[in-house]
Each structure stands twice: as structure tokens, then as C-alpha cells.
Amino acid sequence: MESTVASKLESLLKLQSIDSQLDEIKRVRGDLPEEVRDLEDEIAGYEVRVQKFDEEIQNLNDQIGARKQGIKDSESLIRKYEEQQQNVRNNREFDAISKEIELQKLEIQINEKKIREALYQIDQKGQEIAGTKQRLEERRKDLTNKNQELQVIVAESEEDERSLMNDRTEAEKHIEERLLMAYTRIRGNVRNGLAVVTVKRDACGGCFNTVPPQRQADIASQKKIIVCEHCGRILADVEHRAV
Numbered sequence: 001m002e003s004t005v006a007s008k009l010e011s012l013l014k015l016q017s018i019d020s021q022l023d024e025i026k027r028v029r030g031d032l033p034e035e036v037r038d039l040e041d042e043i044a045g046y047e048v049r050v051q052k053f054d055e056e057i058q059n060l061n062d063q064i065g066a067r068k069q070g071i072k073d074s075e076s077l078i079r080k081y082e083e084q085q086q087n088v089r090n091n092r093e094f095d096a097i098s099k100e101i102e103l104q105k106l107e108i109q110i111n112e113k114k115i116r117e118a119l120y121q122i123d124q125k126g127q128e129i130a131g132t133k134q135r136l137e138e139r140r141k142d143l144t145n146k147n148q149e150l151q152v153i154v155a156e157s158e159e160d161e162r163s164l165m166n167d168r169t170e171a172e173k174h175i176e177e178r179l180l181m182a183y184t185r186i187r188g189n190v191r192n193g194l195a196v197v198t199v200k201r202d203a204c205g206g207c208f209n210t211v212p213p214q215r216q217a218d219i220a221s222q223k224k225i226i227v228c229e230h231c232g233r234i235l236a237d238v239e240h241r242a243v
């Protein structure tokens, strides 16, 4: 079944009207959906950061544990060496053991220094975690507020949107693929989302440039699809001023 140009134009106008209503719903929601997504991303980032700090602190604590064990080992070695020193047979043996003791004391000092450094790092990371957690808390509050705001706005238009989407699916079925693609393309190119307009007060309803009388007559006859020579929008009909 071949549809006439007039019925094609009618279908396009209908689709345009549906899309304009959907655009308006989106306009009312504004930037909120995007703001909510941005906040969710930011929060996820903070959570990862806190987790990373926690792991680093755990790692540092493990290192401290190992260093403390190292100190204990050195201390028991020193005790052992000191006992051995009681039973040396000559000065050479005594000096050799003294050297071992010195080495272990040095080892203890190194471990103590490393422990102090690790404790300092833990303290620093603890402060960073506290700061991050505070920001995280603030952002979570922001998100809750924005989500509530968005839910209220969405709730107001949810049903309309759903029914418009159904209408849209139905309207699309009546428009041939090629025309639908042109419509989508034009809509993407224009600021106000209007791809199909009518001539009003002798002017294109999209760009408001004057449409000459002969062209208006062609448009009104609906024998073929005519686009505005200035903006490329489809001119579906001519609206006559109410007399």
C-alpha cells in the first residue's frame, strides 16, 4: 500500500509533535540525570581511594610486624652472644663476638627507623582517609538530594514519557525508513529539535525566513516533500491566519 505525500507529511508532523513533547520532558529534567551520574562516578572514585589507603595501611602494619620480629630476633641473638662472651678463650674471640653484637645493634636501629617511618606514613594516610571519607560523606548527601529531586521530576512526567514513547514507536511504523533517517538527521542538525515545521505568517516555522507565495502553494498542495531552502527543515503544511 502506497501512502500519499499528504499522509507521509501527516505522519511526520505527528512524530515531530511527539518528539517535541519528549524534548520538553528532558528539558524540565535538565542536567539532573547527568549530575546524578557524575556524583555516582565521583563517589565510586572516593570509595576506591579509601580502599586503596586501607590496603596500604594494612601493608605498612604487616611491615611493622616483621620489623618488630626482626628486633626480637636481634635481641635474642645479642643475649646469646653476650653469654658466649663469658666463655671466650682469648681476646680475638671476644672481639669477633663484639663485632656480631654491634651488627645486631645496628640491625635493631635500622628496624626501629623503618618502623618510625611506617608509623609516620600510616598517620599521613590516616589523615588522607579521613579527608576522603569526609568528602565521600558530603557527596553521598548531595547524591541523595539530587536523586530525590530527580525522582520527583521523573515521577511527574514518567507516565507521559512512557505513553509518548509508545506513541512514538507506533508513529515510526507509518514512516518509511529513508524519510525517518532524513528526519533524524535534520533533527540532529537543528538547535530546537524541530525537523518538521509548518509555514506560519508567510515564514518557515523553524528559521522564520520568508517563504515565497508560489512555494507556499506547492507546500500546501502536498504533492511532494519540500524542505526550507534556508534551514533544510521539512515544510509540511501552510497555516493560514485565522480571519
Ligand SMILES: [Zn+2]
Pocket: 204, 205, 206, 207, 208, 209, 228, 229, 230, 231, 232, 233
Ligand atoms: Zn527554515
